[in-house]
Amino acid sequence: MAYTSISEIDNIYSAQEKHKDVAKHSTAQQRKKLLERLLAEIRSNEDAIQKALYHDFHKSAMETAITEIFAVEFELKQFIKHVEKWAKGKSVSRSLLFPNVSASLHYEPKGQVLIITPWNYPFQLPLVHLVASIAAGNVTMLKLSEFSKHTNQVIKKILGGIFKEEHVAVIEGEVNETTHLLTKRFDHIHFTGSPAVGKIVMKAASANLSDITLELGGKSPAIFDKNVSLERAVKNIIWAKFVNAGQTCIAPDYLLVPRPLKSEIEQLFKKELEHAFGTNAQHSPDFARIINDKQYKRLSDALTDARSLGAQLIAGGNLDERERYIEPTVLSNVAENNPLMTDEIFGPILPIVYYNQIADAISFINKKEKPLALYIFSEDSKFSNHVIRHTSVGSTCVNDAMIQILHPSLPFGGVNNSGIGQSTGWYGFKSFSHERAIADVKLMPMSKMFWFPYTEKTFKLLK
Numbered sequence: 001m002a003y004t005s006i007s008e009i010d011n012i013y014s015a016q017e018k019h020k021d022v023a024k025h026s027t028a029q030q031r032k033k034l035l036e037r038l039l040a041e042i043r044s045n046e047d048a049i050q051k052a053l054y055h056d057f058h059k060s061a062m063e064t065a066i067t068e069i070f071a072v073e074f075e076l077k078q079f080i081k082h083v084e085k086w087a088k089g090k091s092v093s094r095s096l097l098f099p100n101v102s103a104s105l106h107y108e109p110k111g112q113v114l115i116i117t118p119w120n121y122p123f124q125l126p127l128v129h130l131v132a133s134i135a136a137g138n139v140t141m142l143k144l145s146e147f148s149k150h151t152n153q154v155i156k157k158i159l160g161g162i163f164k165e166e167h168v169a170v171i172e173g174e175v176n177e178t179t180h181l182l183t184k185r186f187d188h189i190h191f192t193g194s195p196a197v198g199k200i201v202m203k204a205a206s207a208n209l210s211d212i213t214l215e216l217g218g219k220s221p222a223i224f225d226k227n228v229s230l231e232r233a234v235k236n237i238i239w240a241k242f243v244n245a246g247q248t249c250i251a252p253d254y255l256l257v258p259r260p261l262k263s264e265i266e267q268l269f270k271k272e273l274e275h276a277f278g279t280n281a282q283h284s285p286d287f288a289r290i291i292n293d294k295q296y297k298r299l300s301d302a303l304t305d306a307r308s309l310g311a312q313l314i315a316g317g318n319l320d321e322r323e324r325y326i327e328p329t330v331l332s333n334v335a336e337n338n339p340l341m342t343d344e345i346f347g348p349i350l351p352i353v354y355y356n357q358i359a360d361a362i363s364f365i366n367k368k369e370k371p372l373a374l375y376i377f378s379e380d381s382k383f384s385n386h387v388i389r390h391t392s393v394g395s396t397c398v399n400d401a402m403i404q405i406l407h408p409s410l411p412f413g414g415v416n417n418s419g420i421g422q423s424t425g426w427y428g429f430k431s432f433s434h435e436r437a438i439a440d441v442k443l444m445p446m447s448k449m450f451w452f453p454y455t456e457k458t459f460k461l462l463k
């Protein structure tokens with residue numbers, strides 16, 4: 001695969017630096033037209049997108065339609081509908097202290113933007129964040145993952161038909177190319193990936209005090225109450241965990257389940273996994289593969305290690321290295337120091353941890369880094385509210401999983417180790433814009449009461 005050369009990166013950066021004022025002064029209507037063209041171009045390339053994802057990791061056409069194409073088209077439609085209103089800015093309420101001041105917020109483009117993306121949703125993630133950056137009026141360098149080369153080619157073709165490189169440019173490469181990009185001064189860097197690389201990005205951004213959004217990962221738990229509609233919850237978890245073969249940042253990483261439900265939930269997982277994927281998931285057209293050998297080895301080693309240390313296999317467990325296939329696997333009794341319990345799993349392996357008291361389950365969550373997502377399955381709102389109040393996570397979904405990311409009125413993002421800043425919809429537009437405060441003073445300057453020379457009267461005014 002041909003990566004973007006260092007000199008090409010330098011040339012694109014300089015071209016975008018020159019062009020950023022033109023992009024900045026584009027009207028919201030012009031940006032909306034570009035988004036409409038992008039939507040049309042994606043629609044006419046849906047087949048090519050599905051084929052590319054299948055080549056990259058055996059992702060089924062339906063799964064690509066739902067999790068990649070629908071997600072991007074949905075976001076584009078939101079922006080097309082709202083960009084003119086959002087870009088207009090808004091007045092804020094008057095204050096009695098400032099009777100003659102008209103106060104407002106303006107949303108101006110940040111300027112020159114770098115977006116760095118991972119491989120796990122290689123169409124959805126780059127495009128969703130790019131849409132927000134274009135809508136906000138920025139020039140953008142879009143660094144794609146080195147592990148999704150077929151999808152990258154389709155993205156390049158789609159964007160190349162609409163944008164000049166001085167406005168939107170795709171950059172291909174790995175650590176070397178990204179490290180070079182990170183030496184440059186950007187007004188905003190939007191990074192999606194692991195917390196470890198997020199720290200590298202944040203450090204590089206600090207050299208120029210570039211603004212950042214970090215969309216990271218972590219261990220996102222799903223906690224079950226004893227008062228739960230168990231069959232529905234298990235079906236729900238099977239979809240959320242095994243879609244994209246578990247390679248989803250907000251997938252339920254592990255389950256916390258009341259101990260009395262042990263035997264019932266284990267029977268249900270066996271039954272419902274067979275219902276979902278048949279007796280041999282390797283033959284299921286719906287089940288994806290692991291993206292590359294390195295990820296396959298990481299997961300298969302952790303699974304082998306966990307089993308040799310006494311983990312109990314509830315379902316799955318079969319592996320096929322040639323295909324990078326890992327059967328949808330459910331385990332219990334995984335050692336606390338096994339990578340499956342210490343690191344983000346990011347694959348189709350689901351440990352269940354049984355708990356006795358809710359306080360134990362909450363402390364299990366809170367001993368780890370703050371998760372990107374938390375799922376609560378309960379028929380009792382007191383239980384859900386208790387868990388929400390005693391934990392800190394990026395987003396939460398009660399009695400469902402992962403759909404919070406699609407809600408047009410909710411931001412997407414983590415907290416501390418799982419992310420900094422917010423993306424998608426209005427929140428994405430805001431992240432790629434500078435929210436500028438304007439105080440427009442009418443008639444008399446308000447500061448007049450403080451002007452020199454200070455007198456006793458000035459003190460009295462403060463009371």
Ligand code: NAD
Binds near residue numbers: 116192216248344372
């Ligand atoms: P990664 O952090 O290894 O790579 C992400 C990007 O950074 C890639 O473009 C890669 O080329 C680049 N990169 C890798 N190492 C680098 C280095 N040393 N210096 C500079 N750049 C470097 O992540 P990944 O394996 O591609 O993706 C998996 C991670 O992403 C998981 O932790 C997952 O949870 C997270 N993720 C988060 C979200 C979210 O929205 N919060 C979405 C998807 C994935």
